[in-house]
Amino acid sequence: MSPTITTSSEANGNVSAATARAAASAAATAEATGPQPVTMAKALNTALADAMHADPSVLVFGEDVGQLGGVFRITDGLTATFGEQRCFDTPLAESGIVGMAVGMAINGMRPVIEMQFDAFAYPAFEQIVSHVAKMHNRTKGAVKLPMVIRVPYGGGIGGVEHHCDSSESYYAHTAGLKVFTPATVADGYRMLREAIDSDDPVMFMEPKKLYWSKDQVDLAELRNAHSAAASAGQSSEGRAAVARPGTDATLIAYGPSVPTALAAAEAAALEGRSLEVIDVRTLVPFDDATVSESVRKTGRAVVIAEAHGFASVSSEIVARVQERCFHHLAAPIRRVTGFDIPYPAPKLEKYYLPGVDRILDAVDDLQWEN
Amino acid sequence: MTISADHTAHPDTTGQAPAEDALSEAAKKFGITAEDYMLPARHQIEMVDPDGRLKPEGEQGTEPGHEYPLPGDEELLAAYEQLVVGRRVNDQNSALVRQGRMAVYPSSHGQEACQVAAALCLSQGDWMFPTYRDAVAVMTRGVDPVQVMTIFRGDWHGGFDPLQHKVGIQCTPLTTQLLHAVGVAHAAKLRGEDTVVLAMCGDGATSEGDFHEALNFAAVFHLPVIFFVQNNKYAISVPLAHQSVAPSLAHKAVGYGMAGERVDGNDVVALLAVLDRAVKLAREGSGPLLVEANTYRMQAHTNADDDTRYRQNSEVAEWRAKDPVNRMRTYLTDRGLLDDDGEARIREKAEAVATQLRDGLSEDVPVEPQELFRHVFEKTTPQLKEQSALLADELARDAAASQNPASQEAAK
Ligand SMILES: Cc1ncc(C[n+]2csc(CCOP(=O)(O)OP(=O)(O)O)c2C)c(N)n1
Numbered sequence: 001m002s003p004t005i006t007t008s009s010e011a012n013g014n015v016s017a018a019t020a021r022a023a024a025s026a027a028a029t030a031e032a033t034g035p036q037p038v039t040m041a042k043a044l045n046t047a048l049a050d051a052m053h054a055d056p057s058v059l060v061f062g063e064d065v066g067q068l069g070g071v072f073r074i075t076d077g078l079t080a081t082f083g084e085q086r087c088f089d090t091p092l093a094e095s096g097i098v099g100m101a102v103g104m105a106i107n108g109m110r111p112v113i114e115m116q117f118d119a120f121a122y123p124a125f126e127q128i129v130s131h132v133a134k135m136h137n138r139t140k141g142a143v144k145l146p147m148v149i150r151v152p153y154g155g156g157i158g159g160v161e162h163h164c165d166s167s168e169s170y171y172a173h174t175a176g177l178k179v180f181t182p183a184t185v186a187d188g189y190r191m192l193r194e195a196i197d198s199d200d201p202v203m204f205m206e207p208k209k210l211y212w213s214k215d216q217v218d219l220a221e222l223r224n225a226h227s228a229a230a231s232a233g234q235s236s237e238g239r240a241a242v243a244r245p246g247t248d249a250t251l252i253a254y255g256p257s258v259p260t261a262l263a264a265a266e267a268a269a270l271e272g273r274s275l276e277v278i279d280v281r282t283l284v285p286f287d288d289a290t291v292s293e294s295v296r297k298t299g300r301a302v303v304i305a306e307a308h309g310f311a312s313v314s315s316e317i318v319a320r321v322q323e324r325c326f327h328h329l330a331a332p333i334r335r336v337t338g339f340d341i342p343y344p345a346p347k348l349e350k351y352y353l354p355g356v357d358r359i360l361d362a363v364d365d366l367q368w369e370n
Numbered sequence: 371m372t373i374s375a376d377h378t379a380h381p382d383t384t385g386q387a388p389a390e391d392a393l394s395e396a397a398k399k400f401g402i403t404a405e406d407y408m409l410p411a412r413h414q415i416e417m418v419d420p421d422g423r424l425k426p427e428g429e430q431g432t433e434p435g436h437e438y439p440l441p442g443d444e445e446l447l448a449a450y451e452q453l454v455v456g457r458r459v460n461d462q463n464s465a466l467v468r469q470g471r472m473a474v475y476p477s478s479h480g481q482e483a484c485q486v487a488a489a490l491c492l493s494q495g496d497w498m499f500p501t502y503r504d505a506v507a508v509m510t511r512g513v514d515p516v517q518v519m520t521i522f523r524g525d526w527h528g529g530f531d532p533l534q535h536k537v538g539i540q541c542t543p544l545t546t547q548l549l550h551a552v553g554v555a556h557a558a559k560l561r562g563e564d565t566v567v568l569a570m571c572g573d574g575a576t577s578e579g580d581f582h583e584a585l586n587f588a589a590v591f592h593l594p595v596i597f598f599v600q601n602n603k604y605a606i607s608v609p610l611a612h613q614s615v616a617p618s619l620a621h622k623a624v625g626y627g628m629a630g631e632r633v634d635g636n637d638v639v640a641l642l643a644v645l646d647r648a649v650k651l652a653r654e655g656s657g658p659l660l661v662e663a664n665t666y667r668m669q670a671h672t673n674a675d676d677d678t679r680y681r682q683n684s685e686v687a688e689w690r691a692k693d694p695v696n697r698m699r700t701y702l703t704d705r706g707l708l709d710d711d712g713e714a715r716i717r718e719k720a721e722a723v724a725t726q727l728r729d730g731l732s733e734d735v736p737v738e739p740q741e742l743f744r745h746v747f748e749k750t751t752p753q754l755k756e757q758s759a760l761l762a763d764e765l766a767r768d769a770a771a772s773q774n775p776a777s778q779e780a781a782k
């Protein structure tokens with residue numbers, strides 16, 4: 001169950017239905033109580049299953065999401081539990097998957113579709129930009145598109161080319177889309193449920209290098225908390241989190257870069273520097289208030305993202321912080337991002353990805369007085 | 371098997387009949403092979419010739435399994451009325467563009483038979499997904515003409531509620547709407563509804579990737595979608611020969627495992643016969659169909675286009691002789707279904723619609739700048755609230771300045 005690309009034999013759909021069913025029923029019955037070590041993949045899978053239980057109009061489809069359960073197993077067991085009409089494989093055609101989802105959303109469904117990999121979502125770009133993002137506006141709100149497009153994204157998994165792109169900036173740049181990206185296991189569950197509940201279309205960017213990361217999580221409690229929050233009309237949308245409080249500088253990160261930022265803060269603490277880490281969580285809408293509040297307090301900031309820095313979400317964050325916090329800044333805001341190069345081959349990716357040292361170098365550069 | 375509140379269906383009981391079984395079922399119904407069912411008949415289906423005479427049965431292009439009964443008189447009269455209205459709408463809109471009342475109008479002059487038949491073959495609960503050129507089809511479906519023209523008047527991207535009319539917003543990115551048609555049909559099928567969806571595109575658009583994806587999805591999921599291609603011979607300036615060298619566009623159907631048919635696109639009788647049967651077959655569960663209508667774009671692509679740069683006047687003149695409106699008038703008059711009174715009543719109706727368009731489009735509709743922000747999301751964002759406040763402030767200052775020119779001077 002490692003995050004491989006589709007060349008594995010399992011990816012050919014050879015898993016028997018019986019095996020899939022057994023796995024699903026085992027998953028359904030074996031949910032332990034109390035905090036347990038849970039992977040991001042399991043949290044996402046549970047969120048999908050819970051949403052499908054809660055609402056018969058929630059449908060899951062994409063490439064290999066049926067019997068196989070997805071190349072990352074995020075849809076594992078859904079076909080067995082809910083039937084082939086609720087979770088199914090489509091022909092290989094990303095534009096077709098998104099376009100059909102648009103039609104289904106027009107006609108009363110809540111499709112949650114999977115793009116197999118970041119770079120394989122590009123054939124769907126026209127549908128996403130010209131229809132998913134614009135339908136509500138074009139029809140003056142007469143047509144809502146409550147749909148979620150799940151995109152496993154980012155590198156750090158030793159993947160070959162076309163399997164490691166950070167494509168979030170394309171979507172964040174497109175007016176009419178909401179863009180979520182969880183960094184913790186609990187947020188994986190919570191934010192996917194909220195994305196499915198949303199009446200606006202959501203690009204749900206899943207950091208694939210975090211799929212197998214584990215946190216101590218109580219899924220039953222998360223489920224109850226979601227129900228309570230949903231009935232109270234609360235959601236994470238537009239709400240960044242302070243992932244680690246600090247006083248000297250702010251690290252602003254999202255998705256796959258959050259654990260890296262936390263590791264950098266940990267290392268900085270050993271050197272006597274207190275870094276606050278902000279997990280942006282929803283790129284669109286962006287939580288200016290939480291981010292600005294932190295930077296005004298610390299007076300220094302570094303923005304961290306895997307994606308190329310040029311014309312990106314990270315450049316947008318720098319611009320927004322600069323506009324709002326100029327008089328509180330003791331130093332220019334720094335960025336630690338991927339280089340402006342096509343995503344490198346597996347043996348070179350460690351030079352490309354923002355790492356703890358590069359982040360600490362940037363922090364050192366923030367014009368400290370002593 | 372439909373989606374119900376019992377959403378824990380066992381996978382073994384939810385499988386649908388494989389598409390190939392249903393196809394051979396359909397073929398069996400007509401006593402022909404599945405290939406013969408999917409391949410279009412050897413000739414296009416045509417019933418009333420350009421001179422308005424009913425063709426002898428042996429010359430209508432029909433074959434075993436591709437048989438088409440003549441539509442009823444009432445349906446034909448209703449279609450003729452819409453043809454006359456459609457022609458008037460096209461010419462009125464082109465005039466309004468020339469007068470500067472509308473930004474642009476892609477006219478379907480010459481293609482009215484296709485427009486009318488596409489709308490009339492559907493029932494109330496069915497859906498239609500039109501292109502930019504299909505305004506007349508949308509009006510024939512019952513949408514208010516002035517609302518339909520909003521997209522071209524330029525105060526918003528669309529003027530009608532797609533859900534109310536079960537008509538998609540007119541689509542410009544070529545063939546992207548075909549996939550929406552597939553999705554609407556798929557959702558309806560999962561709920562056990564017998565909705566049929568008609569999805570429209572042009573000949574040039576059949577080269578697009580979404581055309582392929584939509585046909586394939588519809589066939590694989592066995593959905594009641596009718597793909598209706600108006601082959602008007604040009605994609606702006608590019609003739610069909612540069613798009614495809616398939617024997618016909620209808621022949622593309624067999625490659626997806628669906629039935630295809632060609633029809634004289636200037637013969638509303640044949641169009642209704644073919645589309646009515648397609649709707650019936652789709653509703654009965656025979657899967658998707660592809661219908662290619664052979665017609666001609668009589669005018670330039672839009673008012674901004676100069677068609678003398680890429681086609682001969684003689685070619686246009688040849689097609690003028692095949693006009694869909696005139697031949698229907700002759701046919702109905704000769705059959706005694708239409709007299710001078712009937713004709714006058716229909717012309718009056720067409721005039722009334724033209725007046726409605728003139729009145730509706732000459733009105734300067736005030737635009738509301740704050741609408742820019744109102745519809746982007748169902749739940750708006752703090753950023754859009756800020757930007758909306760910025761614009762409101764700008765406008766308030768402009769208004770104050772224009773009310774008080776002295777202060778405007780002073781400000782300079
Ligand atoms: C994806 C896309 N590419 C290009 C265009 C520009 N365009 C608009 S209409 C048109 C020609 C389409 O021809 P056809 O499909 O034959 O339809 P017709 O206009 O003849 O009705 C083109 C190229 C577009 N609207 N969408």
Ligand SMILES: [Mg+2]
Nearest residue numbers: 572573604605
């Ligand atoms: Mg054309």
